[in-house]
Amino acid sequence: MAKKKSTTKKSSRRTAGSARDAAASKKERDKVTRKKIEQLAGEVVQASLKMRDPFVDIPTRTVSNTSYNKKKRILEMGDATQRRNLFNTGQAKKFMQTLLLAKGCRDLIDRGKTSSLRGMFYAGLHTIEGTKEKTFNDQSESDVILEDLEVALDSLREELHVFAKKRGAMVGNITLIDSGDEIDCRRMGSGGYAIPSITEPNVIQFKKCEADFVLHVEKDTVWQRFNEDKFWQKHNCILTEGSGQPPRGVRRLLARLNRELGLPVYCLLDCDPWGHYIYSVIKQGSISLAFESQRMAVPDAKFIGIRAMDYERCELSDDVKIELNDRDITRAKQIMNYPWFADKKPWQKEIKRMLSNGFKMEVESLITKDISYVTETYVPERLTQMDLLD
């Protein structure tokens, strides 16, 4: 059985927020975002009227401008910015693209609609009059500018009404409201509730939650095993998956479940550099999108496995071993040196052990013991012993 946490009662209380509140807060948030966009444009207009070279300042999204905030335990973006001038042949195109997409976002807000990254690319795409020059050569150009806009406006992509691809599913002891519809995650069959791209409070409100914790697993196939074995009923939890690296919608939802409902988040991931990296992103945020860590990171998240010692601890056969290749080894060493792993002895030990093992292991490899070993033995044992990596 999972350890009962003192958060249980608190979490059942700290729920609700009516649909009307959500609509009001959405309207309020849209107003703020709209104002930010207008301010950006307003400065350009001001400069133009004063016959000065218009510019926009974009915070720099590079490793060198990213730092680990030890107190908050999240990745943060520094203060460095990059100026984008109109009267500079090397910057004029990006300047134009920035304003074009800012306008696109304002239009979305005004119409109360959302768009995909691909949609934003098309919406901003046109051939500049009198030339054969297109506003964007391909979507990778507009994607980068949208990230620039997020940081420049200090608004999440979701606040700009732009969404990423949807991935991930959820079941468990929670009822939520999604766009006015009540979703009882206890009664979602074998398929589950598809976690939307935007999981901000204006879209999703928590109504009733009795769960004690969230178990987040890496893959949908593993999730399916847990759902079929009714793990979330037996252990009173919420079960999520992110189909690999969890998309922003899933990360934001995990962060909200943790902060607003006080639910611990336990991650069941592969014993390989990719699994460790996923954990790192869930917990501290990603380097390229450090500006979003504040809302998306879950510094309290814990790693429940697979552990390098499991080969011996669980008496697994040699068949589960997948040899580490050179890239894995390089990647593992990089991850070991991340500041948030570097000062944690258990993690240093964990990664060193994987390296000395010389092999990685997937969650699925526990099937060699028994199909339900992972749901009936492995995770329950870790929960009873609270045997987790921080």
Add this chain to the structure above:
Amino acid sequence: MAKKKSTTKKSSRRTAGSARDAAASKKERDKVTRKKIEQLAGEVVQASLKMRDPFVDIPTRTVSNTSYNKKKRILEMGDATQRRNLFNTGQAKKFMQTLLLAKGCRDLIDRGKTSSLRGMFYAGLHTIEGTKEKTFNDQSESDVILEDLEVALDSLREELHVFAKKRGAMVGNITLIDSGDEIDCRRMGSGGYAIPSITEPNVIQFKKCEADFVLHVEKDTVWQRFNEDKFWQKHNCILTEGSGQPPRGVRRLLARLNRELGLPVYCLLDCDPWGHYIYSVIKQGSISLAFESQRMAVPDAKFIGIRAMDYERCELSDDVKIELNDRDITRAKQIMNYPWFADKKPWQKEIKRMLSNGFKMEVESLITKDISYVTETYVPERLTQMDLLD
């Protein structure tokens, strides 16, 4: 507005099927599948006892053993089989793998559990005693054997309790029962109901359906636009997506919605060889898995767009054009020659027009007109005019 079909009333009636019926049919089906597996193994035992070389016969899954059944309008597998002997050094390993996975499937059936393809690989994996030889070198070996088993036993993968990766979502005017849980697809918020990997009648029963048709779109981002614009409410339909090539769970669900509820299935896909191929698989089945067409194909499915003529018909700008590359051109010509496209003049015209255009177009490119052009103008116009490709 969508044309009201005479199927509407019929479909609301032809629903239900209690959870108890489902459980009983599941048990019955499991019994049948189990018997087939035992028969396969029994023949091996019989041959051994008679001191003969044991073998299994596996139907051949190649293009040459696939034919298009014009009457049924689906792809079918021919009668050719391939014998797999134990006492043949070239076949012994595959023979052993076949029996090993057949045993794995029987175990799943006996325990009432399901497993992923990856799980089956691990479940069958071990080092053969006294050697360093593994039963499988990698998952690709076990995946192929599982497909062999499907055809050899004439049982769908789902009946063998094995599932593929889950993808795809659904919303709309239908209530269904998934594993005993009632799912009201009218109240699934922005995320929708995640379509499970197994959508057989023992898992999913249709309870109440007022929808007039199914609109299936290629991508989740397009699906999101339709859901946000409440298209399925305004046009009384069901909205599905398969995240590209729809997985088996989605295809089987579309087939069941079409056959059991009499709902027409309209597909909104890109104007490119990939979009045409997706349509072909939904409608006639796939070549490599022709044995499943009987249950998964939707010969009545219709193609609602994007059409090659849309560049002119919808007065799109040059920005939507994506040049066809050599691979696209080769692929388009292959698809034109598929027997089920070869005798359809409108499709010959469609693909020729795309080739003479020299460019492809994505559904998202309609955003260059307006963000909701596709939901408010494009699809409604096609539905009113019943302007569809067969």
